[in-house]
Amino acid sequence: MLKRSILIAVAPLALAACGGTQNLGLESVHQPVVSRADYAFDLGAGPGGLAPGESQRLSGWMTSLRLGYGDRIAIDDPARDPATRADVAAQAAQFGLLVSDDAPVTAAPITPGTVRVVVSRARASVPGCPDYSRMYQPDYNQHTSSNHGCATNSNLASMVASPTDLVRGEPGSGVADAAVSTKAIQSFRNAVPTGAGGTAVKAESAGGK
Incomplete structure:
Protein backbone atom coordinates (compact mmCIF):
# COMPACT_ATOMS: atom_id res chain seq x y z
CA MET A 1 0.00 0.00 0.00
CA LEU A 2 2.87 2.36 0.79
CA LYS A 3 4.54 1.70 -2.55
CA ARG A 4 1.33 2.49 -4.42
CA SER A 5 0.95 5.82 -2.61
CA ILE A 6 4.48 6.90 -3.59
CA LEU A 7 3.79 6.21 -7.27
CA ILE A 8 0.58 8.23 -7.17
CA ALA A 9 2.39 11.18 -5.57
CA VAL A 10 5.27 11.17 -8.07
CA ALA A 11 3.06 11.05 -11.17
CA PRO A 12 1.63 14.60 -10.81
CA LEU A 13 5.10 15.99 -10.20
CA ALA A 14 6.40 14.45 -13.41
CA LEU A 15 3.50 15.87 -15.39
CA ALA A 16 3.95 19.30 -13.85
CA ALA A 17 7.63 19.38 -14.77
CA CYS A 18 6.75 18.83 -18.45
CA GLY A 19 4.39 21.82 -18.64
CA GLY A 20 5.18 25.49 -19.11
CA THR A 21 7.83 27.31 -21.10
CA GLN A 22 11.20 25.60 -21.19
CA ASN A 23 14.41 27.61 -21.42
CA LEU A 24 17.12 25.11 -22.22
CA GLY A 25 19.98 27.55 -21.65
CA LEU A 26 20.96 31.13 -20.92
CA GLU A 27 19.59 32.27 -24.30
CA SER A 28 15.93 32.96 -23.55
CA VAL A 29 13.14 31.75 -25.80
CA HIS A 30 11.46 35.12 -25.17
CA GLN A 31 12.88 37.31 -27.93
CA PRO A 32 11.68 40.68 -29.32
CA VAL A 33 9.31 40.42 -32.28
CA VAL A 34 9.15 43.34 -34.72
CA SER A 35 5.89 44.16 -36.49
CA SER A 125 7.45 43.61 -28.31
CA VAL A 126 8.09 40.34 -26.53
CA PRO A 127 5.02 38.07 -26.74
CA GLY A 128 4.17 35.90 -23.78
CA CYS A 129 5.90 38.02 -21.14
CA PRO A 130 5.80 37.90 -18.20
CA ASP A 131 5.75 34.13 -18.19
CA TYR A 132 5.12 32.35 -14.89
CA SER A 133 4.01 29.07 -16.44
CA ARG A 134 6.83 27.11 -14.79
CA MET A 135 7.88 29.32 -11.90
CA TYR A 136 6.79 27.06 -9.04
CA GLN A 137 7.19 23.64 -10.60
CA PRO A 138 10.04 21.25 -9.92
CA ASP A 139 12.60 21.07 -12.71
CA TYR A 140 14.72 17.97 -13.17
CA ASN A 141 16.31 19.04 -16.50
CA GLN A 142 18.28 22.11 -15.36
CA HIS A 143 16.13 24.62 -17.26
CA THR A 144 16.29 28.29 -16.43
CA SER A 145 13.12 30.02 -15.25
CA SER A 146 10.17 30.26 -17.63
CA ASN A 147 10.32 34.04 -17.13
CA HIS A 148 14.04 34.18 -17.89
CA GLY A 149 14.86 36.94 -20.37
CA CYS A 150 11.48 38.68 -20.20
CA ALA A 151 12.68 41.75 -18.32
CA THR A 152 15.86 42.31 -20.34
CA ASN A 153 14.33 41.77 -23.78
CA SER A 154 11.14 43.69 -22.96
CA ASN A 155 13.23 46.68 -21.88
CA LEU A 156 15.31 46.39 -25.04
CA ALA A 157 12.18 46.29 -27.21
CA SER A 158 10.72 49.36 -25.51
CA MET A 159 13.91 51.46 -25.54
CA VAL A 160 15.34 50.82 -29.02
CA ALA A 161 14.90 53.96 -31.11
CA SER A 162 14.38 52.15 -34.40
CA PRO A 163 12.81 48.69 -33.93
CA THR A 164 13.99 47.57 -37.39
CA ASP A 165 17.55 47.65 -36.03
CA LEU A 166 16.65 44.48 -34.12
CA VAL A 167 16.07 42.77 -37.48
CA ARG A 168 18.95 43.90 -39.67
CA GLY A 169 20.96 46.45 -37.69
CA GLU A 170 22.58 49.53 -39.17
CA PRO A 171 25.09 49.10 -42.01
CA GLY A 172 27.16 52.16 -41.09
CA SER A 173 28.97 54.46 -43.49
CA GLY A 174 31.64 51.98 -44.57
CA VAL A 175 34.31 54.69 -44.28
CA ALA A 176 36.88 54.72 -41.48
CA ASP A 177 39.73 57.11 -40.70
CA ALA A 178 42.71 55.15 -39.41
CA ALA A 179 44.27 58.26 -37.87
CA VAL A 180 41.21 58.91 -35.74
CA SER A 181 40.81 55.24 -34.82
CA THR A 182 44.38 54.97 -33.50
CA LYS A 183 44.60 58.41 -31.85
CA ALA A 184 43.84 57.15 -28.34
CA ILE A 185 46.23 54.22 -28.67
CA GLN A 186 48.98 56.47 -30.00
CA SER A 187 48.55 58.92 -27.10
CA PHE A 188 48.92 56.04 -24.66
CA ARG A 189 52.08 54.81 -26.39
CA ASN A 190 53.68 58.27 -26.50
CA ALA A 191 53.01 59.07 -22.85
CA VAL A 192 56.08 59.24 -20.61
CA PRO A 193 56.04 56.38 -18.08
CA THR A 194 55.70 57.37 -14.44
CA GLY A 195 59.03 57.30 -12.64
CA ALA A 196 61.02 57.74 -15.86
CA GLY A 197 64.47 59.34 -15.46
CA GLY A 198 64.80 58.37 -11.82
CA THR A 199 62.03 60.68 -10.65
CA ALA A 200 59.86 59.40 -7.86
CA VAL A 201 56.19 58.69 -8.38
CA LYS A 202 54.08 61.61 -7.17
CA ALA A 203 52.41 60.90 -3.85
CA GLU A 204 48.72 61.72 -3.51
CA SER A 205 46.73 62.28 -0.33
CA ALA A 206 43.02 62.53 0.36
CA GLY A 207 43.64 65.03 3.16
CA GLY A 208 42.66 62.75 6.04
CA LYS A 209 44.58 62.38 9.25
Missing part, protein backbone atom coordinates in the same frame (compact mmCIF):
# COMPACT_ATOMS: atom_id res chain seq x y z
CA ARG A 36 5.21 46.84 -39.10
CA ALA A 37 2.11 48.89 -39.91
CA ASP A 38 1.63 51.06 -43.02
CA TYR A 39 -0.56 54.19 -42.94
CA ALA A 40 -1.60 55.61 -46.32
CA PHE A 41 -2.95 59.09 -47.09
CA ASP A 42 -4.06 60.23 -50.57
CA LEU A 43 -3.57 63.84 -51.63
CA GLY A 44 -4.54 65.85 -54.66
CA ALA A 45 -1.61 66.82 -56.86
CA GLY A 46 -0.99 68.63 -60.12
CA PRO A 47 1.94 69.34 -62.42
CA GLY A 48 3.35 71.91 -59.96
CA GLY A 49 3.17 69.88 -56.77
CA LEU A 50 0.43 69.36 -54.21
CA ALA A 51 -2.92 71.01 -54.80
CA PRO A 52 -3.82 74.11 -52.74
CA GLY A 53 -4.61 73.21 -49.14
CA GLU A 54 -3.18 69.70 -49.40
CA SER A 55 0.03 70.60 -47.60
CA GLN A 56 -2.03 71.67 -44.57
CA ARG A 57 -4.00 68.42 -44.69
CA LEU A 58 -0.76 66.45 -44.86
CA SER A 59 0.73 68.36 -41.93
CA GLY A 60 -2.35 67.68 -39.80
CA TRP A 61 -2.29 63.98 -40.67
CA MET A 62 1.40 63.67 -39.80
CA THR A 63 0.81 65.48 -36.53
CA SER A 64 -2.02 63.11 -35.60
CA LEU A 65 0.34 60.16 -36.16
CA ARG A 66 2.96 61.76 -33.88
CA LEU A 67 5.75 61.03 -36.27
CA GLY A 68 9.19 60.51 -34.82
CA TYR A 69 12.53 58.81 -35.26
CA GLY A 70 12.15 55.32 -36.71
CA ASP A 71 9.11 56.17 -38.84
CA ARG A 72 9.62 55.87 -42.57
CA ILE A 73 7.88 58.17 -45.09
CA ALA A 74 7.51 57.27 -48.76
CA ILE A 75 5.63 58.71 -51.76
CA ASP A 76 3.75 56.62 -54.29
CA ASP A 77 3.40 59.04 -57.20
CA PRO A 78 2.72 57.58 -60.66
CA ALA A 79 3.72 60.91 -62.25
CA ARG A 80 7.02 61.09 -60.32
CA ASP A 81 6.74 64.87 -60.07
CA PRO A 82 9.78 66.42 -58.33
CA ALA A 83 7.65 69.34 -57.13
CA THR A 84 5.24 66.97 -55.37
CA ARG A 85 8.12 65.20 -53.70
CA ALA A 86 9.55 68.53 -52.55
CA ASP A 87 6.21 69.53 -50.99
CA VAL A 88 5.95 66.25 -49.08
CA ALA A 89 9.61 66.43 -48.04
CA ALA A 90 9.02 69.93 -46.64
CA GLN A 91 6.28 68.62 -44.36
CA ALA A 92 8.35 65.59 -43.33
CA ALA A 93 11.27 67.88 -42.45
CA GLN A 94 9.14 69.50 -39.74
CA PHE A 95 9.35 66.17 -37.90
CA GLY A 96 13.05 65.66 -38.61
CA LEU A 97 12.41 62.92 -41.18
CA LEU A 98 13.47 62.33 -44.76
CA VAL A 99 11.44 60.91 -47.63
CA SER A 100 12.39 57.41 -48.75
CA ASP A 101 12.85 56.51 -52.41
CA ASP A 102 10.98 53.21 -52.15
CA ALA A 103 7.27 53.06 -51.33
CA PRO A 104 5.67 49.88 -49.97
CA VAL A 105 2.96 48.20 -52.01
CA THR A 106 -0.56 49.19 -50.96
CA ALA A 107 -3.77 47.35 -51.74
CA ALA A 108 -6.00 50.15 -53.11
CA PRO A 109 -5.20 51.64 -56.53
CA ILE A 110 -4.24 55.30 -56.86
CA THR A 111 -6.77 57.44 -58.67
CA PRO A 112 -5.51 59.83 -61.38
CA GLY A 113 -4.48 63.24 -60.11
CA THR A 114 -3.56 62.01 -56.63
CA VAL A 115 -0.45 60.86 -54.84
CA ARG A 116 -0.20 58.54 -51.87
CA VAL A 117 1.98 59.23 -48.85
CA VAL A 118 2.78 56.09 -46.87
CA VAL A 119 4.11 56.10 -43.32
CA SER A 120 5.64 52.81 -42.20
CA ARG A 121 5.96 52.32 -38.45
CA ALA A 122 7.66 49.41 -36.73
CA ARG A 123 7.00 48.23 -33.19
CA ALA A 124 8.94 45.74 -31.08
Whole structure:
Protein backbone atom coordinates (compact mmCIF):
# COMPACT_ATOMS: atom_id res chain seq x y z
CA MET A 1 0.00 0.00 0.00
CA LEU A 2 2.87 2.36 0.79
CA LYS A 3 4.54 1.70 -2.55
CA ARG A 4 1.33 2.49 -4.42
CA SER A 5 0.95 5.82 -2.61
CA ILE A 6 4.48 6.90 -3.59
CA LEU A 7 3.79 6.21 -7.27
CA ILE A 8 0.58 8.23 -7.17
CA ALA A 9 2.39 11.18 -5.57
CA VAL A 10 5.27 11.17 -8.07
CA ALA A 11 3.06 11.05 -11.17
CA PRO A 12 1.63 14.60 -10.81
CA LEU A 13 5.10 15.99 -10.20
CA ALA A 14 6.40 14.45 -13.41
CA LEU A 15 3.50 15.87 -15.39
CA ALA A 16 3.95 19.30 -13.85
CA ALA A 17 7.63 19.38 -14.77
CA CYS A 18 6.75 18.83 -18.45
CA GLY A 19 4.39 21.82 -18.64
CA GLY A 20 5.18 25.49 -19.11
CA THR A 21 7.83 27.31 -21.10
CA GLN A 22 11.20 25.60 -21.19
CA ASN A 23 14.41 27.61 -21.42
CA LEU A 24 17.12 25.11 -22.22
CA GLY A 25 19.98 27.55 -21.65
CA LEU A 26 20.96 31.13 -20.92
CA GLU A 27 19.59 32.27 -24.30
CA SER A 28 15.93 32.96 -23.55
CA VAL A 29 13.14 31.75 -25.80
CA HIS A 30 11.46 35.12 -25.17
CA GLN A 31 12.88 37.31 -27.93
CA PRO A 32 11.68 40.68 -29.32
CA VAL A 33 9.31 40.42 -32.28
CA VAL A 34 9.15 43.34 -34.72
CA SER A 35 5.89 44.16 -36.49
CA ARG A 36 5.21 46.84 -39.10
CA ALA A 37 2.11 48.89 -39.91
CA ASP A 38 1.63 51.06 -43.02
CA TYR A 39 -0.56 54.19 -42.94
CA ALA A 40 -1.60 55.61 -46.32
CA PHE A 41 -2.95 59.09 -47.09
CA ASP A 42 -4.06 60.23 -50.57
CA LEU A 43 -3.57 63.84 -51.63
CA GLY A 44 -4.54 65.85 -54.66
CA ALA A 45 -1.61 66.82 -56.86
CA GLY A 46 -0.99 68.63 -60.12
CA PRO A 47 1.94 69.34 -62.42
CA GLY A 48 3.35 71.91 -59.96
CA GLY A 49 3.17 69.88 -56.77
CA LEU A 50 0.43 69.36 -54.21
CA ALA A 51 -2.92 71.01 -54.80
CA PRO A 52 -3.82 74.11 -52.74
CA GLY A 53 -4.61 73.21 -49.14
CA GLU A 54 -3.18 69.70 -49.40
CA SER A 55 0.03 70.60 -47.60
CA GLN A 56 -2.03 71.67 -44.57
CA ARG A 57 -4.00 68.42 -44.69
CA LEU A 58 -0.76 66.45 -44.86
CA SER A 59 0.73 68.36 -41.93
CA GLY A 60 -2.35 67.68 -39.80
CA TRP A 61 -2.29 63.98 -40.67
CA MET A 62 1.40 63.67 -39.80
CA THR A 63 0.81 65.48 -36.53
CA SER A 64 -2.02 63.11 -35.60
CA LEU A 65 0.34 60.16 -36.16
CA ARG A 66 2.96 61.76 -33.88
CA LEU A 67 5.75 61.03 -36.27
CA GLY A 68 9.19 60.51 -34.82
CA TYR A 69 12.53 58.81 -35.26
CA GLY A 70 12.15 55.32 -36.71
CA ASP A 71 9.11 56.17 -38.84
CA ARG A 72 9.62 55.87 -42.57
CA ILE A 73 7.88 58.17 -45.09
CA ALA A 74 7.51 57.27 -48.76
CA ILE A 75 5.63 58.71 -51.76
CA ASP A 76 3.75 56.62 -54.29
CA ASP A 77 3.40 59.04 -57.20
CA PRO A 78 2.72 57.58 -60.66
CA ALA A 79 3.72 60.91 -62.25
CA ARG A 80 7.02 61.09 -60.32
CA ASP A 81 6.74 64.87 -60.07
CA PRO A 82 9.78 66.42 -58.33
CA ALA A 83 7.65 69.34 -57.13
CA THR A 84 5.24 66.97 -55.37
CA ARG A 85 8.12 65.20 -53.70
CA ALA A 86 9.55 68.53 -52.55
CA ASP A 87 6.21 69.53 -50.99
CA VAL A 88 5.95 66.25 -49.08
CA ALA A 89 9.61 66.43 -48.04
CA ALA A 90 9.02 69.93 -46.64
CA GLN A 91 6.28 68.62 -44.36
CA ALA A 92 8.35 65.59 -43.33
CA ALA A 93 11.27 67.88 -42.45
CA GLN A 94 9.14 69.50 -39.74
CA PHE A 95 9.35 66.17 -37.90
CA GLY A 96 13.05 65.66 -38.61
CA LEU A 97 12.41 62.92 -41.18
CA LEU A 98 13.47 62.33 -44.76
CA VAL A 99 11.44 60.91 -47.63
CA SER A 100 12.39 57.41 -48.75
CA ASP A 101 12.85 56.51 -52.41
CA ASP A 102 10.98 53.21 -52.15
CA ALA A 103 7.27 53.06 -51.33
CA PRO A 104 5.67 49.88 -49.97
CA VAL A 105 2.96 48.20 -52.01
CA THR A 106 -0.56 49.19 -50.96
CA ALA A 107 -3.77 47.35 -51.74
CA ALA A 108 -6.00 50.15 -53.11
CA PRO A 109 -5.20 51.64 -56.53
CA ILE A 110 -4.24 55.30 -56.86
CA THR A 111 -6.77 57.44 -58.67
CA PRO A 112 -5.51 59.83 -61.38
CA GLY A 113 -4.48 63.24 -60.11
CA THR A 114 -3.56 62.01 -56.63
CA VAL A 115 -0.45 60.86 -54.84
CA ARG A 116 -0.20 58.54 -51.87
CA VAL A 117 1.98 59.23 -48.85
CA VAL A 118 2.78 56.09 -46.87
CA VAL A 119 4.11 56.10 -43.32
CA SER A 120 5.64 52.81 -42.20
CA ARG A 121 5.96 52.32 -38.45
CA ALA A 122 7.66 49.41 -36.73
CA ARG A 123 7.00 48.23 -33.19
CA ALA A 124 8.94 45.74 -31.08
CA SER A 125 7.45 43.61 -28.31
CA VAL A 126 8.09 40.34 -26.53
CA PRO A 127 5.02 38.07 -26.74
CA GLY A 128 4.17 35.90 -23.78
CA CYS A 129 5.90 38.02 -21.14
CA PRO A 130 5.80 37.90 -18.20
CA ASP A 131 5.75 34.13 -18.19
CA TYR A 132 5.12 32.35 -14.89
CA SER A 133 4.01 29.07 -16.44
CA ARG A 134 6.83 27.11 -14.79
CA MET A 135 7.88 29.32 -11.90
CA TYR A 136 6.79 27.06 -9.04
CA GLN A 137 7.19 23.64 -10.60
CA PRO A 138 10.04 21.25 -9.92
CA ASP A 139 12.60 21.07 -12.71
CA TYR A 140 14.72 17.97 -13.17
CA ASN A 141 16.31 19.04 -16.50
CA GLN A 142 18.28 22.11 -15.36
CA HIS A 143 16.13 24.62 -17.26
CA THR A 144 16.29 28.29 -16.43
CA SER A 145 13.12 30.02 -15.25
CA SER A 146 10.17 30.26 -17.63
CA ASN A 147 10.32 34.04 -17.13
CA HIS A 148 14.04 34.18 -17.89
CA GLY A 149 14.86 36.94 -20.37
CA CYS A 150 11.48 38.68 -20.20
CA ALA A 151 12.68 41.75 -18.32
CA THR A 152 15.86 42.31 -20.34
CA ASN A 153 14.33 41.77 -23.78
CA SER A 154 11.14 43.69 -22.96
CA ASN A 155 13.23 46.68 -21.88
CA LEU A 156 15.31 46.39 -25.04
CA ALA A 157 12.18 46.29 -27.21
CA SER A 158 10.72 49.36 -25.51
CA MET A 159 13.91 51.46 -25.54
CA VAL A 160 15.34 50.82 -29.02
CA ALA A 161 14.90 53.96 -31.11
CA SER A 162 14.38 52.15 -34.40
CA PRO A 163 12.81 48.69 -33.93
CA THR A 164 13.99 47.57 -37.39
CA ASP A 165 17.55 47.65 -36.03
CA LEU A 166 16.65 44.48 -34.12
CA VAL A 167 16.07 42.77 -37.48
CA ARG A 168 18.95 43.90 -39.67
CA GLY A 169 20.96 46.45 -37.69
CA GLU A 170 22.58 49.53 -39.17
CA PRO A 171 25.09 49.10 -42.01
CA GLY A 172 27.16 52.16 -41.09
CA SER A 173 28.97 54.46 -43.49
CA GLY A 174 31.64 51.98 -44.57
CA VAL A 175 34.31 54.69 -44.28
CA ALA A 176 36.88 54.72 -41.48
CA ASP A 177 39.73 57.11 -40.70
CA ALA A 178 42.71 55.15 -39.41
CA ALA A 179 44.27 58.26 -37.87
CA VAL A 180 41.21 58.91 -35.74
CA SER A 181 40.81 55.24 -34.82
CA THR A 182 44.38 54.97 -33.50
CA LYS A 183 44.60 58.41 -31.85
CA ALA A 184 43.84 57.15 -28.34
CA ILE A 185 46.23 54.22 -28.67
CA GLN A 186 48.98 56.47 -30.00
CA SER A 187 48.55 58.92 -27.10
CA PHE A 188 48.92 56.04 -24.66
CA ARG A 189 52.08 54.81 -26.39
CA ASN A 190 53.68 58.27 -26.50
CA ALA A 191 53.01 59.07 -22.85
CA VAL A 192 56.08 59.24 -20.61
CA PRO A 193 56.04 56.38 -18.08
CA THR A 194 55.70 57.37 -14.44
CA GLY A 195 59.03 57.30 -12.64
CA ALA A 196 61.02 57.74 -15.86
CA GLY A 197 64.47 59.34 -15.46
CA GLY A 198 64.80 58.37 -11.82
CA THR A 199 62.03 60.68 -10.65
CA ALA A 200 59.86 59.40 -7.86
CA VAL A 201 56.19 58.69 -8.38
CA LYS A 202 54.08 61.61 -7.17
CA ALA A 203 52.41 60.90 -3.85
CA GLU A 204 48.72 61.72 -3.51
CA SER A 205 46.73 62.28 -0.33
CA ALA A 206 43.02 62.53 0.36
CA GLY A 207 43.64 65.03 3.16
CA GLY A 208 42.66 62.75 6.04
CA LYS A 209 44.58 62.38 9.25
